Amino acid sequence: MHDDESGESVAERAAVAEDAARAGGAVAGEHFRRDIDVERKSGKTDVVTEADRASQRRVIERVRETYPADAVVGEEEDELKAVPDSGAAWVIDPIDGTNNYVRDIRAFATAVAAVVDGEPVAAATVAPALDDVYVADGDAVRRNGEPVSVSDRTDPETAAVAPTVWWDFDHRDEYAAACTEIVERFGDMRRFGSAQVTLALVAAGALDATITNVECNPWDSVGGVHMVRVAGGTVTDLNGEPWRHDSTGLVASNGGVHEEALSAARAADAVGDR
Structure with a gap:
């Protein structure tokens, strides 16, 4: 150590x-x-x-x-x-x-x-x-x-999920896709306009997941990612690998709805590849 x-x-x-x-x-x-x-x-x-x-x-x-x-x-x-x-x-x-x-x-x-x-x-x-x-x-x-700890929800239709970070104006199709994926897959959507507040809410169980397909600035993400993990959650990149400060995409969840959240983030990202 x-x-x-x-x-x-x-x-x-x-x-x-x-x-x-x-x-x-x-x-x-x-x-x-x-x-x-x-x-x-x-x-x-x-x-x-x-x-x-x-x-x-x-x-x-x-x-x-x-x-x-x-x-x-x-x-x-x-x-x-x-x-x-x-x-x-x-x-x-x-x-x-x-x-x-x-x-x-x-x-x-x-x-x-x-x-x-x-x-x-x-x-x-x-x-x-x-x-x-x-x-x-x-x-x-x-x-x-x-x-506090992450929520124990496993049914996506009971989950509240937030899109997070920011999609610039030349990536608004991905932003729209992320919102659509959340609305169609999960019980409801929230957006708070602060990535660190959002990640803290996932860690505390108030939100069940948050997603983005973009590369996050470290000041928007590193602390909150640590909180989610210590609170019992899961945080990965778009490949489903453990998230790092230089990863592309960020999917943070309670673990129980992680695969669905990851699929939503990947679908949003796919829009940008068209």
Whole structure:
């Protein structure tokens, strides 16, 4: 076992992830529903605010108090944009769900994951406007201090499933196909506009699965994937192989409806190959 994967070290990393995510979430919460400038990055729906940057800076400050030498992967500014395959790193999304945030919708979160040799070992997702804090170490996931786990549903017609991440305008046929597949295969569909909130909901059993066929940014996915797995769920790529930070597609489920969710994601992906 890698030294950084010992139970004591994982517990410490989980505590730091929670502390940092709470601090970053507090910054985001202070600015929520206030008059704040919105900038666009690469497209009409790719927005950023000064709250994103300030929250990320606060998270990094907290992490570096305990782990000053660890690598940092962050959505904003000049931090790394890919997860290193060796060593310890922290993956940060200061406000996951910025489009919700700027529309005064409460479904956004600060997400912090601790990674060792490319694999997540601990994670925290703090949704300040929802007053929810999810924390995963190596053994359990807790929401507001209480243990949670994935649902036990196995009948797809009773399941609630969400499409997640984002399909750009030149991939809207795949987005539409993902929605159609979910509606036709499962009991109902949800969409929350924050991948980390969505993954936390799968880990807590509120959702039964979430799917996408695109390659996810690590800050949108790594922490939540860890939560789903620790909570007893299954997370794969489109090939049904265990998901990694560089995988294409992400299918996260309670395990009981995973094959159906995987089929839905593959069908959506097939539309893009036509």
